[in-house]
Amino acid sequence: MILIVDDKKENILPLRKILEMHDLRVDSAESGEEALLKILKTDYSLIIMDVQMPGMDGFEVVETLSGSKRTKEIPVIFLSAISKEKKYITKGYESGAVDYITKPVDPDLLILKVKTFLKLYEQKQELRNLSDLLAREVEIRKSAQMELTIANESLEEKVAERTSELVAKNDELEMRNHELQQYAWVVSHDLKEPLRKIETFIKIIRDRYMHDDPKALDYMQRTIGSAGRMTNLINDLLDYSRLSATAMTEDLDLEDVISEVLADLEYLVEQKEAVIHVGEMPKMNGIQGQLRQLFQNLLGNALKFSKSDVSPVIHVNCERIATKEFNGQPSKDGNFYRITVTDNGIGFEEIYLDKIFVIFQSLHDRQSYDGTGIGLAIAKKIVERHNGLITARSTPNEGASFIIILPV
Incomplete structure (x- = not known):
């Protein structure tokens, strides 16, 4: 005014x-x-x-x-x-x-001057208000800084105490880790030695007695191949169990990985008269042995937990999605793959979803369905090692669908 x-x-x-x-x-x-x-x-x-x-x-x-x-x-x-x-x-x-x-x-000149001085006054008032706000902010920050300094002094004492405790714990963990590595080496040796003998004797039988039987030779070759893959699997699992940073990733074709798994499961597939449909799989970067173990566990479970009077039908599909979410929208240029392994088996109640990925946990009678209860726990760890996610959807007696999200 x-x-x-x-x-x-x-x-x-x-x-x-x-x-x-x-x-x-x-x-x-x-x-x-x-x-x-x-x-x-x-x-x-x-x-x-x-x-x-x-x-x-x-x-x-x-x-x-x-x-x-x-x-x-x-x-x-x-x-x-x-x-x-x-x-x-x-x-x-x-x-x-x-x-x-x-x-x-001159009225026009007067109005021009009046509006100019009004504008200058308003700007000056805004600057003053801003200056007052800044002054209050400075006071608040000074007070907070003082409180922080006091808190830091107390925190430094607690950190020093905790650091001393952690150093002692770390020394103890290093000693136990060394013992665990020695134990893993012994287990590796004890597992590999029988496999080497199996592979050696199979080769002897093949070379000495199976020249005239092509079908037997084919079975021998498959057995030798499976023994070799088992040796590699032992090495990969040992690397994984140690959480070794030296487990190297490589460019691989997921279709080849699944083909190897199906070759290992061929006898069980024929026995169950299962039908397995594998869609187009991507090429990606990963730890081949671990990804092979992942699909070995998922496909093995799909065959194992099938209905007694219905032949298993298993679908393995993949699509590219935009976000790292189980319900992410399909996108040709997405940064993630969504891989699903779906079966028509006995299924499970989804209220137990968290339980199935816990080591040594099993939802089914082990007398009817053999297993250690470690397969899905390993699958979950492998997916997490590849910066991915895994979950499942299921209805009892209507099958299960395992969903995996992996980065491109």
């Missing part, structure tokens, strides 16, 4: 009309004393002040305003038809006014 201060109403009226025509809010006072009283009660953005008035003149009013922290920033324009000499103009500026205009005044 703008305050016009003039002791003559005939001067106030035309000036008010000019300002109001430009949608500016206007108030008026007819003396310096009245002006000061109004300024105490109302916040004004600009004051247009006459110089010569009875009682307090314009210079005295502006000097009074300049002495108050609340009012010293209000811009004041002197408007006078009488006091046009240089000494009056100089005194006006010295008293604290932002401009001194003599009459007659």
Whole structure:
């Protein structure tokens, strides 16, 4: 709001009309004393002040305003038809006014100056508010910093204590890890030695006695191949059990991996009269032995937990998706693969979903379905090792579907 201060109403009226025509809010006072009283009660953005008035003149009013922290920033324009000499103009500026205009005044020029000073006043108020906010923020941060310093001193003591405990625990873990590696080496040796003997004797039987029987030779070759894959599997599982960083990834074709798994499961597939449909599989980067173990476990379970009176039908499919979510939308340029292994077996209750991925947990009678309960736990760890996700969907007696998300 703008305050016009003039002791003559005939001067106030035309000036008010000019300002109001430009949608500016206007108030008026007819003396310096009245002006000061109004300024105490109302916040004004600009004051247009006459110089010569009875009682307090314009210079005295502006000097009074300049002495108050609340009012010293209000811009004041002197408007006078009488006091046009240089000494009056100089005194006006010295008293604290932002401009001194003599009459007659050009209305357009007056409006231009009024709007300019109003804009400057608003910007100055915004800067002051911002400065106050920053000052408060500085105080808050200083207080927080002080509290943080005190907390850090206490925390450093606790960290030192905890670090000492962790160092002792780490030394103990390193010793046990060394013992575990030695144990793993012994287990590896004890598992590999029988396999080497099996492979050696099979080769002897093949070379000495099976020359004239092509079918027997084929069975021998399959047995030797399975023994070789078992040896590799032992090595891969040992690497995995040690969480070894040296287990190297490689570019591989998932279709080849699944073909190897199906070759190992060929006897069980024929025995169960199973039908396995494998869709188009991607080429990707991974740890081949672990991915082979993953599909060995999933396909083996699909065959194992089949219905006694229904031939197993298993579907293995893959599609590319946009996000790392089980319900992610298909996308040709997505960064993840969603692989599903679906069967028509006995299924399970989904309330036990978390339980099936826990080591040594089994939902079914082990006398009816052999197994150690470790297969799906290993599958979950392998998927996580490849920065993926795994879950399952199932309904009892209607089969199960295992869903795997792997990065491209």
